[in-house]
Amino acid sequence: MGWRLIDTDIADPFYVTAADEAISQARKENKVENTLHFYRRNPAAVSVGRSRKIHDDINLDECSKNNVKIVRRITGGGTIYTDKQCLIYSLVFDGESEELKLSQEIFENVCKSIANTLEKFNINTVYKPPNDILLNGKKISGSAQIKKDNVVLIHGTLLIDTNLELMNTVLKKPKNTKVSTVRREIGYAPFMKDIKEGLKKEFEMYFDINIEKTTFSAYENNLIDKLLKERYLNDAWNFMR
Numbered sequence: 001m002g003w004r005l006i007d008t009d010i011a012d013p014f015y016v017t018a019a020d021e022a023i024s025q026a027r028k029e030n031k032v033e034n035t036l037h038f039y040r041r042n043p044a045a046v047s048v049g050r051s052r053k054i055h056d057d058i059n060l061d062e063c064s065k066n067n068v069k070i071v072r073r074i075t076g077g078g079t080i081y082t083d084k085q086c087l088i089y090s091l092v093f094d095g096e097s098e099e100l101k102l103s104q105e106i107f108e109n110v111c112k113s114i115a116n117t118l119e120k121f122n123i124n125t126v127y128k129p130p131n132d133i134l135l136n137g138k139k140i141s142g143s144a145q146i147k148k149d150n151v152v153l154i155h156g157t158l159l160i161d162t163n164l165e166l167m168n169t170v171l172k173k174p175k176n177t178k179v180s181t182v183r184r185e186i187g188y189a190p191f192m193k194d195i196k197e198g199l200k201k202e203f204e205m206y207f208d209i210n211i212e213k214t215t216f217s218a219y220e221n222n223l224i225d226k227l228l229k230e231r232y233l234n235d236a237w238n239f240m241r
Contacts, residue, residue: 003034003093005200005213010084013045013069018227020155021074022220023092028151031219034093036203036211037155038196044083044163045069046170049076049144053241062170072238075153077144081167085181087158087192089199095152107131107143110154113202114141120198121190123182131156138180158182160189 006023008016016039026032041047046058046068054060054070057079063070068081082088091110111127118125118133126134133141143156161183183189204211216224231237 003036003207003209003211004032005036005038005211006216007196007213008037008039010040010042013041013043013047013071013082014228014232015224016041016088017047017071017073018224018232019216019220020090020092020153021227022216022223023090024074024148024151024153025223026217026220027092027094028149032217034209035090036200037090037092038199039088039090040084040086040192041069041082041088042084043067043069044081044166045071046079046081048072048079048238050074050146051076051241052079054239057172059170059172066166066170068166068170070238071232072240073144073155075144075146075155077142079171080142080157081162081171082157083162083166085159085161085163087160087195088155089158090153090155091203092151092153095147095150106152106154107145109206110143110156110203111141113199113206114158116202117195117198118182121194123186123190133158135180135182135185138185139178140180140182140185158195160192160195 023035023037107130111131111133114133115125115127128134131143132139140159141156143154145152145154159181162181200211
């Protein structure tokens with residue numbers, strides 16, 4: 001089964017969030033193949049789960065002071081801080097295919113892919129079900145998913161050298177005792193390009209697929225523009241709760 005890879009790398013937080021939704025919509029309409037999407041957010045951003053309440057989770061004044069954007073995603077899960085030293089991956093695929101039906105098994109394979117990639121760099125991690133990766137007992141990766149109609153979107157983070165001090169300033173619930181980064185725990189960090197290449201190979205192995213690098217389709221580019229205008233650039237969406 002053929003997949004495609006889109007590597008947006010460093011991009012605006014609103015743009016990449018819209019892009020994930022656009023990929024999902026395009027896949028739903030069978031306009032594109034199953035997709036692996038890599039990106040990093042710059043400027044930094046707080047990504048808010050669909051049902052989370054802004055004022056419960058975020059210090060708005062600190063976000064404004066530090067130019068940290070606030071964007072609400074379509075998936076559930078908690079509120080997280082992301083920056084250009086945090087690699088984000090998205091997997092968008094047909095959830096009706098037999099080999100991709102079991103959500104817990106998929107989470108496990110995604111997490112094992114991350115753990116195996118890091119092991120190639122002599123970084124030994126532990127998988128904590130359902131969807132976390134721990135390094136020295138601290139979380140460095142987590143993921144969330146949504147299934148709409150026949151399409152599944154799984155996306156998650158890998159904290160390479162994320163600014164934890166700023167994270168704990170803009171988020172109301174301190175995470176410094178539970179969350180860490182690769183560099184903070186072991187004193188060094190692999191290059192992003194090497195981590196992405198490693199993850200691509202691991203995903204290919206675990207899901208028995210071939211992944212070819214490409215770019216967004218014209219349909220997706222148009223939909224990204226539409227979603228930015230109608231949703232992600234608007235406070236009515238991002239601050240809805």
